[in-house]
Amino acid sequence: MYKRWFLLKKFLQHPLQVGAIAPSGEILCRELTDWLELDKAAAAAELGPGTGVVTEAIIRRCNSKCDFFAVELDPEICRLLQENMPQVCVCNANACDLKKLCQARNIEQLDAVVSGLPWASFPASLQQAIIDAVLESLPSGGRFSTFAYLQGMVLPGGIHFRKLLKKKFSHVELSAIIWKNLPPAVVYRCIK
Numbered sequence: 001m002y003k004r005w006f007l008l009k010k011f012l013q014h015p016l017q018v019g020a021i022a023p024s025g026e027i028l029c030r031e032l033t034d035w036l037e038l039d040k041a042a043a044a045a046e047l048g049p050g051t052g053v054v055t056e057a058i059i060r061r062c063n064s065k066c067d068f069f070a071v072e073l074d075p076e077i078c079r080l081l082q083e084n085m086p087q088v089c090v091c092n093a094n095a096c097d098l099k100k101l102c103q104a105r106n107i108e109q110l111d112a113v114v115s116g117l118p119w120a121s122f123p124a125s126l127q128q129a130i131i132d133a134v135l136e137s138l139p140s141g142g143r144f145s146t147f148a149y150l151q152g153m154v155l156p157g158g159i160h161f162r163k164l165l166k167k168k169f170s171h172v173e174l175s176a177i178i179w180k181n182l183p184p185a186v187v188y189r190c191i192k
């Protein structure tokens with residue numbers, strides 16, 4: 001329950017950066033992570049872990065040798081996440097710097113990237129910079145999953161993001177609408 005209030009507090013402080021009033025629900029976490037084949041991944045990253053509910057789903061699916069790290073911009077969120085999940089490496093950094101963070105960990109390529117970033121509230125330049133960093137970090141055939149809230153998909157930022165994914169990835173697939181989420185959401189499954 002504390003996660004819900006914590007995220008709401010963070011949303012009120014930084015609405016555009018946080019972009020969510022409640023943690024992702026169980027079905028959304030499953031839809032984001034099931035498809036990534038994390039059991040076979042040697043390296044994986046999460047962008048914008050927030051309260052860590054998706055992080056927990058990732059950890060459950062990763063094999064024990066997978067080099068996994070999370071990238072979170074807000075220092076207070078990082079601190080809380082690190083306290084709750086000491087086994088996870090949480091980097092207090094901007095998702096734009098994903099490639100540099102991989103290099104610092106001696107990771108040549110990531111097999112999978114999961115994102116909880118609020119794309120619809122980001123300017124086009126930031127969307128582009130982060131997606132470029134994701135593509136630079138993935139090999140051909142590498143997998144990327146993220147989500148959009150239904151209401152965000154009709155905003156200019158949401159429309160731009162959908163077009164950007166279709167332009168940059170070789171395959172983009174949309175899940176069915178996850179109505180049992182606050183707010184309802186869809187998952188984008190993308191292959192480089």
Ligand SMILES: C[S@@+](CC[C@H](N)C(=O)[O-])C[C@H]1O[C@@H](n2cnc3c(N)ncnc32)[C@H](O)[C@@H]1O
Pocket residue numbers: 007017018019020022023024047048049050051052053054071072073074077093094095096116117118
């Ligand atoms: C929608 S919340 C994540 C929600 C999370 N999936 C959950 O269920 O708790 C988005 C998170 O992305 C973080 N964030 C926003 N912009 C970022 C950036 N450029 N780099 C890294 N993290 C960022 C925010 O601080 C916030 O914690």
